[in-house]
Amino acid sequence: MKFLDIGEVSAQSGFRPSALRYYEEAGLISSVSRHGLRRQFPPEVLLQLKLIAMGKLAGFSLEEIAGMFGRNGTPDLPRAGLHQKANEMDRQIRELTALRDTLRHVAECPAPSHIECPTFKRLLEVAGQRSAVRKNITGKQR
Amino acid sequence: MKFLDIGEVSAQSGFRPSALRYYEEAGLISSVSRHGLRRQFPPEVLLQLKLIAMGKLAGFSLEEIAGMFGRNGTPDLPRAGLHQKANEMDRQIRELTALRDTLRHVAECPAPSHIECPTFKRLLEVAGQRSAVRKNITGKQR
DNA sequence: CTGCCACTTCAAGCCGACTTGAGGTCAAGC
């Protein structure tokens, strides 16, 4: 079996060795053995790292990512938990879309005051939903 | 004119006073005057804060958010810059969608090995695009 | 006039996510 040195994993994943060690420490990935001192990573780690990269891009903390895909790379969470995460992401996608549309809008709209503009108001609605949700999230903000 | 004390802004926006001071310091919002020592915020600040909240949720740094919507609340960037941001967000939305679908998939898929599964492969494609992009972002990671 | 209490400033602290640096190990090639 060909295992990977940290350097190869780094080269193929784009994460720095220091980050990979940090992730291992944090339990997001794991090396299977040592060759001398050197960690030996199984090839699957590359897949895991792709998932981690996506999770990060999606704005999840390492802890949350670890919660989604256990150290085995595929999730060990109860289905309900995964569905809940997915639902949260739906909300986030809607928000992101609204913000994107808002950016496009203000880039184009020649209206003197955006506050009058229907597109801007649509944004406000979405933001409004958000502030309701925010209450739930507040504990996290603390 | 009724201006708002920081406490009212806090209550209505969900941001803590300390965060609001921090944002003012950072140039994201601004108070118009003082009543004694107390900052007086114009009501528009609530709109700005909604935009800030969305931007944060979208994973932008405060600096980036400040770049999108100048301290006046509506953007003062060149149109091209806004469009570019919007395009970046498109990419991010696609990724987020892929991750969400992946979560839903693994929650349902009874396949013994996900690596065999077409849905999982679709994810890998998106992640693949990502790693190309990652090169550009790498400077930031440094 | 006196509290009170919501505000103020400023410095320091904290958390997440890494990076950096010093000093050490060790398998492989010459």
Next chain:
DNA sequence: GCTTGACCTCAAGTCGGCTTGAAGTGGCAG
């Protein structure tokens, strides 16, 4: 057998984004 270079550990540092705490101020209700 020796060197080399990629790895190792561990502690400390960095950066963004706030929070916390101490000490002070000042408008307004009683």
